[in-house]
Amino acid sequence: MSERSYCVTLTVNGLERTGNCSARTSLVDFLRETLRLTGTHVGCEHGICGACSIMLDGRPVRSCLMFAVQADGHSLTTVEGLSQPDGQMSILQDSFCETHGLQCGYCTPGMLIAAQALLDRNPNPDEHTIRDAIGGNLCRCTGYQQIVDAIQLAASRLAADRPAANQPAANQPARAQSAPAGTTGHDKASHRS
Ligand code: FES
Numbered sequence: 001m002s003e004r005s006y007c008v009t010l011t012v013n014g015l016e017r018t019g020n021c022s023a024r025t026s027l028v029d030f031l032r033e034t035l036r037l038t039g040t041h042v043g044c045e046h047g048i049c050g051a052c053s054i055m056l057d058g059r060p061v062r063s064c065l066m067f068a069v070q071a072d073g074h075s076l077t078t079v080e081g082l083s084q085p086d087g088q089m090s091i092l093q094d095s096f097c098e099t100h101g102l103q104c105g106y107c108t109p110g111m112l113i114a115a116q117a118l119l120d121r122n123p124n125p126d127e128h129t130i131r132d133a134i135g136g137n138l139c140r141c142t143g144y145q146q147i148v149d150a151i152q153l154a155a156s157r158l159a160a161d162r163p164a165a166n167q168p169a170a171n172q173p174a175r176a177q178s179a180p181a182g183t184t185g186h187d188k189a190s191h192r193s
Pocket residue numbers: 041042043044045046047048049050051052053062063064065
């Protein structure tokens with residue numbers, strides 16, 4: 001008996017996208033194989049590594065832990081959506097290059113999503129806050145310090161770009177956010193040196 005197919009419509013990086021999948025298709029497989037958005041990586045497929053991180057309605061989640069049908073009607077941002085509209089790298093992406101915040105690059109899409117989600121809610125994070133924000137994302141190459149440096153550099157560059165009146169007070173969250181239980185992996189061990 002053939003498996004039933006479901007039509008899923010969601011907004012990805014500002015564009016409405018539609019595709020068919022089975023009830024058990026994971027969101028990361030739907031993004032990569034149906035929508036051909038292969039920037040989001042697949043690692044452990046168990047919610048451990050963070051390589052599959054995306055933003056769902058502005059909050060970082062692990063797309064290997066969701067079924068695509070659960071994302072129907074929601075708004076997603078993948079790593080492809082972080083670059084500027086003309087395709088240039090964002091300040092955050094450029095900062096990763098600048099500080100050598102990647103080597104093999106396998107963790108990088110998830111790290112960028114975690115970092116962007118952090119900077120969206122806290123434009124001026126201290127090192128402890130940064131390490132906590134990326135604590136659920138594993139990197140086998142960098143030792144994490146260059147990634148922390150990249151996020152700090154991006155925060156300082158973004159602050160320099162902001163009008164003085166919009167500068168946040170030090171370490172004050174811009175807005176509180178919480179992620180769905182079981183999808184962020186932020187309860188995993190942090191990478192504190
Ligand atoms: S692939 Fe590792 S957390 Fe999703």
